[in-house]
Amino acid sequence: MTYPVDLIIVGGGPAGIEAALAASHKGFRFILVEAGEIGASIRRWGHVRMFSPWEHNTSPLGRKTLAVHGHPVPDLAAVPTGAEYLEHYLHPIAQSPELAPSIRTGTRVIAVGRAGIGKSDLIGDPRRADHPFQVTLARAGSSDPVSVVEAPILIDASGVYDQPSPFTEVAVAQECEASVDHYIPDVASQRGRYAGKHTVIVGGGFSAATALRDLLPIAAEVAGTRISWILRNADRKPLTAVRDDVLPERARLVEEINRIATSADVPGLTILRGTRIRSLVQLPIEGGSTDGSGFELSLAGDHAGTLTADHVLALTGYRPDTALLAECQVHLCYASDGLMKLSAALLGAMGDDSAADCMAVPAAGIETLRSPEPNLFVIGNKSYGRFSHYLLRSGIEQVETVFDALPAPVRTAK
Ligand SMILES: Cc1cc2nc3c(=O)[nH]c(=O)nc-3n(C[C@H](O)[C@H](O)[C@H](O)COP(=O)(O)OP(=O)(O)OC[C@H]3O[C@@H](n4cnc5c(N)ncnc54)[C@H](O)[C@@H]3O)c2cc1C
Structure with missing residues (x-):
């Protein structure tokens, strides 16, 4: 044939x-x-x-x-x-x-x-x-x-x-899921989106680390900007350095983020180690509808409880x-x-x-x-x-x- x-x-x-x-x-x-x-x-x-x-x-x-x-x-x-x-x-x-x-x-x-x-x-x-x-x-x-x-x-x-991997233990409503960010944001051109807001970053890999590195300067410069970094593992140093890393850019990111994570006080940053997101809902605005302007996260593990945020950056693969x-x-x-x-x-x-x-x-x-x-x-x-x-x-x-x-x-x- x-x-x-x-x-x-x-x-x-x-x-x-x-x-x-x-x-x-x-x-x-x-x-x-x-x-x-x-x-x-x-x-x-x-x-x-x-x-x-x-x-x-x-x-x-x-x-x-x-x-x-x-x-x-x-x-x-x-x-x-x-x-x-x-x-x-x-x-x-x-x-x-x-x-x-x-x-x-x-x-x-x-x-x-x-x-x-x-x-x-x-x-x-x-x-x-x-x-x-x-x-x-x-x-x-x-x-x-x-x-x-x-x-x-x-x-x-x-x-x-x-297709982003799931980042919550129970399924999230489609409308809410659509308002979650799953890709590393171009923070330099979207500064206004994050300045003065509370952003939750989920994930312990290189993408989450990159997003955190890019967002931290805004938290240092603009009052009211907050970042919560949610990590499943409880390690003090969240990123594992690759042994004898031949990629210097990767090694630098690991070193920088682990240094930040072990610093006593980083302006605007809270790290929630040993924590998982059980579920996530969008916060209703007046009249009961949602507009993607805020979330409530239900947390399990070492920081069990609830957390509200303006943005959720789920970088979990x-x-x-x-x-x-x-x-x-x-x-x-x-x-x-x-x-x-x-x-x-x-x-x-x-x-x-x-x-x-x-x-x-x-x-x-x-x-x-x-x-x-x-x-x-x-x-x-x-x-x-x-x-x-x-x-x-x-x-x-x-x-x-x-x-x-x-x-x-x-x-x-x-
Ligand atoms: C932030 C980030 C940084 C990275 N940095 C590096 C790095 O420094 N070095 C490195 O080596 N790797 C890096 N990677 C990993 C990897 O190399 C890239 O993800 C790369 O894009 C993978 O190439 P791919 O061709 O396999 O898939 P993709 O680049 O994802 O290409 C797949 C294509 O298929 C298309 N497609 C999907 N479904 C269909 C369909 N049903 N019909 C037709 N088309 C379809 C998509 O539109 C897409 O264009 C990085 C990844 C990320 C996310």
């Missing part, structure tokens, strides 16, 4: 674009389908300086593509912001003549299956590969199908950033859209929602050693990226599921691994 394309790539983030580059380089006909714009997830945190330098964020093929089309190759030792990474790398590559004609933005994949068979047919059988993937597309913002594309190979690089591949035979980890074999390899390499460096985890190999579903590969942040240690460098390695394992496309002369 022949199909209009050999390969469908879901997601135009770094992993999807690197996959598209490799596909083009190896002679695969492909389409890349992106729900928003290229690099949509990174645009949300474009103001944040990354931890990793250009050298780790770019592939040799990507750098070559920049050079071939007359774009400067960034200084590999420098560390870009998210926006700089998009402007100087991802966007020019996506716009290159090798990729641009095969990219469809503003198009969401809403379903993936195989033609003629269902999930429970031919269980773990390589003959499933005889049935092409059928990928249903919709316009962004709609769930109505507009077209179906077929291809024998599918790469899911749809990331995790669209993200989780993949597992529904997208629900009709395929994909083996996911029951704890992380990442690929099962990859999750086991990552846990095996890092275990519960929280000071271990994910950069030291060796490239995991093609078997960790395979599922019972033949020719389906989940790559990028989605392959790690909720495991928060994913770095672009791992995605670049995954793309190399997948394309080394795929047989070159065969073309019959017309």
